[in-house]
Amino acid sequence: MVAVRRRDGRVEERRIVVDKKVGDNQSEDLVTLWAFRLVRCLFAEVARGGSLSFSFTDIGGASRTQVCVSGSGVFLGAGCTDRFLFIGFGSDSTPPSRDNYGLLGELARVRAFQQVFESDLRFVIFGSWSPDSGVSVCEVGLYLSVCDSGNVARFLLIDRSVLDSCINVGAGEAISVTYAFQF
């Protein structure tokens, strides 16, 4: 969802991602729960040197807690950089492709924040940007900062979505993007 807060306080919302679902709503389905756990680890925000763990029951019935994000030189680690998410805003309206590795007309990239609702198998990522001057936003993207195998920080584009029509955002206004993952 993209929202623009106008100078008069009005908030205009536009839902642009309607079918990014990776799971279904089978609340009792084990593989959906595991898909949530794994995708949660994939997109986890972990400060440099930090870690993330989750709990599960092994096949013998023992309760286990294990780290899924930690360490240096690994994709699921934070040894070289803050493993943070970023939202990109851009001006290009070329249809998205799985070959995209960056926004095509990137205007800004801002730190995103995440909220996780484990009981609902849902998490959201959101970011907001206030341009210094008027812009037209036609594309948004989700970036992840991660460590490559040489423990060097890299930015990866995880999603690029093009708005059905560009949004004009004036100076002093704010545009925000929310990625909602529902399993």
Add this chain to the structure above:
Amino acid sequence: MFVVEDFIGDSKVGEVVKLESNGNDLFTLWILRAFLSVFVPVSTGGTVSFTALDDTGASRTFKMKFSVAGTFSHIFNTYACSHFVRVRFGRDSTPPSRTNFRLLQETYVDVNTRISLNEDAGYILIEGTAIFPSDTTVCEVGLSLGATVSSYNVCGEFLIDRTVLDPCRTVPANTPYVVRYRLQV
């Protein structure tokens, strides 16, 4: 889309669709990369990597499974444990629950479960086979992962899917019964 298909001999009996396909987009590609890395088996001390373009367009290598000596506690650390996937077979027809951690009446585990990637079609296949010495009823199938489940050196296995077949399948003696998990972009 996550589909469970089952076969008796060469004949497909049916399928259970677990997840919906959401198109051929970048995000879905990332989900496939992540799942492929999770499922790919690797021996103790081994590495599983994938390559992707960073935001400058340069190709980079990222390690999903790795071996780190010492006391590095990570589910994908292969330092002391091999990582694998197994298809499991059972006879209980109790509806599945997210609290299931094993099949309820397990009769067979394929320890030679195969995994393959079809890049052109954009899916991975995980295939397990059972051959029973006598006519056997199969009502539940499952998928488990072997990994480092505690600390850096406690090896274990955990169930990530339990699917109940409706109706239960009657598998003739000495006939291959194949269960195929298909994860498709």
